[in-house]
Amino acid sequence: AEKKQIKDFEMKKHFLGLVVASTLLLANSDSKVDYELQLLNSVIPNTKISRYEPSEIQGFYKVYLDNGNLFYVNPFNKLLVFGEIWTNKGFSITQNDKSQWQEELSKTVLEDINKDFKVEDLTKVGKKITYGKGSNKYDFLIFTDPECPYCKIAEEYFEKQNVDLYVVFTPLSFHKNARNWSLVSLSSKDIKSTMQKIREGNIPDIKITENAKKELQNMEELANKLKVNGTPKIIVIDKKANKVIDTIDGANIEAIEKYQKENN
Incomplete structure (x- = not known):
C-alpha cells in the first residue's frame, strides 16, 4: 500500500510539473506576441495593425491593415518599406500576400454585411x-x-x-x-x-x-x-x-x- 501511495504521489507530481511547464510556455508565448506588437506600435503608433508576421527579410515584419494594404516594418532600426519583395523567378511575394489578405477581408466583410444589413x-x-x-x-x-x-x-x-x-x-x-x-x-x-x-x-x-x-x-x-x-x-x-x-x-x-x- 505504501509503494502504491508513493507511485501515486510521483504521478501527481509529474502531472503538476507538466501543467506548470505548459502554463509557463503559454505565458512566454503571449509575452512574445505582446512584445512584438509593442515594438511595431512604437514605430507606427497611429496605425491600427490588423495582423503581423515575420517577413522574408530578416528583421522586418509584414504589417497588414484593415484596408487591405500591407507594408514592412523593422522595429529594431525603425524602418518602413512600402515596396514589393520579388523572387528571382519574377514572383511578387508582396502581391500574393496582399491578394490573400484582401480575399480574407472581403469574405469577412461580406459575412458582416449580410448579417447586419438587409x-x-x-x-x-x-x-x-x-x-x-x-x-x-x-x-x-x-x-x-x-x-x-x-x-x-x-x-x-x-x-x-x-x-x-x-x-x-x-x-x-x-x-x-x-x-x-x-x-x-x-x-x-x-x-x-x-x-x-x-x-x-x-x-x-x-x-x-x-x-x-x-x-x-x-x-x-x-x-x-x-x-x-x-x-x-x-x-x-x-x-x-x-x-x-x-x-x-x-x-x-x-x-x-x-x-x-x-x-x-
Missing part, C-alpha cells in the same frame, strides 16, 4: 442611376469620391453599360473639393448629368440644399458602419436572391465584368 438598408441610402437598359441580374452599389481618379475609372465604365448603379458619396478628407462636389451632385435635379459634368471638369453652379447635406450625412454614416476607408468600394447585389454576393475594392474592372457581363 439589401434595402444599403440601397435606400444610395442614389439610383440607371444606365442603358438597367440591370438584368446584378445591381451595384458604389462608395465613390468625386475627386478620386480611380472612382472616375469605375464610374465611366458603368456609364457605358446596362446597369442600375446606387451611388453613395464618400468624400475623403484629403480631397479638398470632394465634399462640395458631392453636395453639388446631391443638390442637382439630374444627378446623372451632374456627375458626368464633374467627371469632365465642368463643375455646375448649383445651390447646396439642406436635403443634400442630410443625404450626404446618411451616406457617410453608412460608409463608417461598413468601415469603408478607401474609394471606390463596390458592392454586388444579386437581384433575384436579394442578397449581397461580393465586394470589390478599387477600380477592378475585371472583377466587375465577371458580374456585369450577365447584365448586358
Whole structure:
C-alpha cells in the first residue's frame, strides 16, 4: 500500500510539473506576441495593425491593415518599406500576400454585411442611376469620391453599360473639393448629368440644399458602419436572391465584368 501511495504521489507530481511547464510556455508565448506588437506600435503608433508576421527579410515584419494594404516594418532600426519583395523567378511575394489578405477581408466583410444589413438598408441610402437598359441580374452599389481618379475609372465604365448603379458619396478628407462636389451632385435635379459634368471638369453652379447635406450625412454614416476607408468600394447585389454576393475594392474592372457581363 505504501509503494502504491508513493507511485501515486510521483504521478501527481509529474502531472503538476507538466501543467506548470505548459502554463509557463503559454505565458512566454503571449509575452512574445505582446512584445512584438509593442515594438511595431512604437514605430507606427497611429496605425491600427490588423495582423503581423515575420517577413522574408530578416528583421522586418509584414504589417497588414484593415484596408487591405500591407507594408514592412523593422522595429529594431525603425524602418518602413512600402515596396514589393520579388523572387528571382519574377514572383511578387508582396502581391500574393496582399491578394490573400484582401480575399480574407472581403469574405469577412461580406459575412458582416449580410448579417447586419438587409439589401434595402444599403440601397435606400444610395442614389439610383440607371444606365442603358438597367440591370438584368446584378445591381451595384458604389462608395465613390468625386475627386478620386480611380472612382472616375469605375464610374465611366458603368456609364457605358446596362446597369442600375446606387451611388453613395464618400468624400475623403484629403480631397479638398470632394465634399462640395458631392453636395453639388446631391443638390442637382439630374444627378446623372451632374456627375458626368464633374467627371469632365465642368463643375455646375448649383445651390447646396439642406436635403443634400442630410443625404450626404446618411451616406457617410453608412460608409463608417461598413468601415469603408478607401474609394471606390463596390458592392454586388444579386437581384433575384436579394442578397449581397461580393465586394470589390478599387477600380477592378475585371472583377466587375465577371458580374456585369450577365447584365448586358
